[in-house]
Amino acid sequence: MFFHNVIADALTLIAILNPFGNVPLFVSMSDGMDKDIRAKLFKTIAFTGFFIMLIFGFVGEFLMKNLYKIEMKELRIAGGFLLAGLAFRNILFPPKKAKDNDLLSLSPEEQVKQGVIPMAFPMMVGPGSLATMLIVKSQTGMVQSTLSLIIAFTVIGFILYMGTFLEKLLGKLVLYILSRVMQVFIMSIGIRIFISGVLEVIAKYR
DSSP: OHHHHHHHHHHHHHHHHOHHHHHHHHHHHTTTOOHHHHHHHHHHHHHHHHHHHHHHHHHHHHIIIIISOOOHHHHHHHHHHHHHHHHHHHHHSOOOOOOOOGGGGSOHHHHHHHHHHHIIIIIISOHHHHHHHHHHHHHHOHHHHHHHHHHHHHHHHHHHHTHHHHHHHHHHHHHHHHHHHHHHHHHHHHHHHHHHHHHHHHHHHO
């Protein structure tokens, strides 16, 4: 049961972080880069995204409860609404492909530094995924949510590492379809979280 829950939460995080939707964008934004520099950039994106989520998982709930006086049921309502809204927007208005790559004019080290932001944050890790991390942590605890996060970013890191190959193997159309399917999953997860938060508020004031 424990292992099943870890995998289920990992799949939820993967769906919300949406690597299949980000691969074409990241490949486009790093077009023309040296193969080794691109691999280093994608590796750095995965590690940066992981540590942003991990650190936020550790301190986010403390800040939320002690600094902003926000309860978890309120976060579920806001986070669920945000996830569903972002997914709905992405389905109707998908992100546009980058036309120009300004990173090529920089040194290899600067290409990695400048590419991590915005690719790791906010393109991959955004408000919706951070809110989901807090919700998963509140439901399962820090140990289980961290294990789920490790599994999720191991998969995401592999997908990013194989990004160019996957785009050539599957084609942009297949990746686009997978990305749209992911958005439907994200919307469903958002609606579920939103409803659970609303039910908790109703139960509190009943």
